[in-house]
Amino acid sequence: MPKTRVLQAALALAVVLPLVTAPAAWAEVRITELPGLPDHPTHRTVGVNDLGQVIGAAYGNGPVRGVHWTPGGAAVDLGAGNPRAINQRGQVLVVEAKSSVGPYVNRPRIWRAGEVVDITPPGSGWVGAEVINDSGQVPMTYSTSSSGYHQERAAVWRGDEHEALPLSEPHLFIDAINDAGVVVGSKLPMFAGDRYAFRCEGVTCTRLATTPGTGPYELSAINEAGVVVGNKDGLALRWEGDSVTVLSPDGRVARGPQAINERGDVVGVTTDASGVRRATLWPGGGKPVVLGVPGPAEAVAVNDRGDVLGWSSADDPDAARAFLWRDGKHVWLGSLGGAHSLPVALNNRGAAVGESTTADGTIKAVKWTVVDERPLR
Structure with a gap:
């Protein structure tokens, strides 16, 4: 059974009141240890959907x-491989490395309710x-030979077949897809040539x-309005339509599909004048707001x-x-007794997932x- 603890988070209000002896609490945090698989002491999470389903890996x-x-909170074994993402229908993308020495074989599959x-x-x-995405579409790049690992072709699994994309030669990267099926990624030539995002x-x-x-483009996410965010050469970037905006000349957009939301808010990190990394929000892609953490x-x-x-x-x-x-x-989310608690993803219902160490240093999901x-908005 999952183990749940309750933490009371007390935060100071921005308004100064006379004779206030304790800060007011705005939230209660419950931390739940997710049960693991037998003979696998280390567990890490990858994502969570709005149904409250969580995916991760056991080591x-x-x-x-x-x-x-x-x-x-019940744990279901998905078999060998690393889960990459879960959609709102409960479909899980799992990628399994059949061999990492050669021949190079990596196999993706979709799991849902045991199928x-x-x-x-x-x-x-x-x-x-x-x-x-929520339609079960999966973009992918791949080598055309089991003796190589250069990503030289691209396709999208559209639910019942692969649709080839007119992209070729290494190295291709596809990083994001929205529910309309729009795909974004980048190309990095093997030796020399044009580096670009697409x-x-x-x-x-x-x-x-x-x-x-001169650096490569690293795309992070695309929302339903088609706004794309990513990074290049220390620049945090936002694309909308035919234009690109530099969000920060010294920062990075977070990795993964939750780097941007449907309102256009973007998150990541900027570096201040002292060289300290600061958690940052760009509301609607606008001027950066340092979160004060x-x-x-x-x-x-x-x-x-x-x-x-x-x-x-x-x-x-x-x-x-x-x-x-x-x-x-902000509220500190707490740990399972250890010093380390690393968050990964959150849903729209007040649940976040990640990993935490216990008092003996074991990593748990x-x-x-x-x-x-x-109330939820």
Whole structure:
């Protein structure tokens, strides 16, 4: 059974009141240790959907195994492989490395309620797949030979077949897809040549606006309005339509689909004049707002109500400490008794997931539930 603890989070109000002896509390945090698989002492989470389903991986004896936790906290073994993403229908994308020495074979599959569908492109070797949208569509890049690992072709699994994208030659990366099926990624030539980011709508692929610099583009996410965010050469970037905006000349957008929400809020990190990393929010893609959490700190995810999830290592450079920020205030999410608590993702219902160490240093998968007196928007 999951083990749940309750923490009372007390935060100072911005308004100064006379004779206030204790700060007011705006939220209650419940931390739940998610049960693990036998003979696998270490567990890490990857994502959570609005149904409360959580996915992650178990490490220990034998190969890495995927885990699906039900809303009630029961653990389901997904078999060998690393879960990459879960959608709102409960479909889980799992990628299994059949061999990492050669021949290079990596296989993606979709799991849902015990049913498994192999979505490996015919004739492929190493397949890269990171995201799945709510229609079950999965973009992927792959090598055309099992003797190589260069990602030289791209396709999208559209639910019953692969649709090839007009992209070729290494190295191709596809990082995000929205529910309309719009795909974004980047190309990095093997030796020399043009480095660029791209957007594909159906089988039509176009280049995104460029920025100065020689480094590769690293895209993070796309929302339903088609706004894309990512990074290049220390620049945090936002693409909308045919233009690109530099959000920060010295920062980074968070990795993963929750780097941007449907309101256009973007999260990540900026570096202040003292060289300290600061957890940062760009509301609607506008001017950066430093969240006020002690640095070094980073924001890793934002949900559609504007809650920001992140971590700080100000107390211990070797141990992250998870926080949730809402409407100008933050709450520490707590741990299972150890110094380390690293958040990964959150949903729109007040649940966040990540990992925490116990008092003996073991890493466990956890879910934090933040209970607020304010209703969901």
